[in-house]
Amino acid sequence: MPEGHTIHRIAKDHSPLLVGRPVAVSSPQGRFAADAALVDGVVLDRIEPYGKHLFYWWANGLVGHVHLGLFGKFRVAAGPQVPAVQGMVRMRMSSDGGTVDLAGPTDCSIGSADDRDAIIGRLGPDPLRRDAKPADALARLRKSAQPIGALLLDQKVLAGVGNVYRAEALFVNGINPARPGKACTDEELSAVWDTVVTMLRKGVKDNRIITIDRKRFPVPKGQARRGDTTYVYHRDVCLLCDTPVRTVELGGRACYYCPTCQPR
DNA sequence: ATACCATGAACAG
């Protein structure tokens, strides 16, 4: 399930299978069929990740857009053998390097480079991109009266953070999610940005979300269980202090936090 | 067999 790290990892993993080759593009499920025909058999030049979005640069000048949303998933089969379709496959991309199937995306469409620019124009900086300018995100956080928990989910502020990383990034910085952005210090806000960069990069590397850093926050003996991956997200009690975790609805979703470690 | 839930976001009003 996708936050920004998933998207960057997908671009990394799928590129060697598809980029630089002609790709057969189809839509077994049907809804992408008309668009698929626009790029069927065309060489794929690049897969570009930005925040939670993927862009497919085709050699004929068209640019595909995929947004996984909450349910979107890829299935990959390396090698030239094309596997049988399983389940609802909106888009299938197949080359002699491998086959990639996409199911359940919020968006899967073919457009122009201008369409791609328009989408990115609506997004804040992506902490995973080298060209990211944190100043843009920090300025928005600093001036907003909105709760920081809502701001971190807002893709116009910064692109790629989802419900897990927002909770965890606020936790390790001891910030209550309901605190307005403008009530945070510059130091706190830049620490949050740095945390998000570190966490997302680790997510790309691990190909999953593990935010626990035992060097930074030693976990009390007996508190940790095998398989723990977060401090507060989706937990009953705080990993560090055992206080019951609470949630507050922010940005339309439940934000997990520890009332002890993140006082108001 | 059915209900419900999930790391998301666009759109209506």
Next chain:
DNA sequence: TGTTCCTGGTATC
């Protein structure tokens, strides 16, 4: 603010 859409895994009957 509420509604809608996308899929599949797990829980519940």
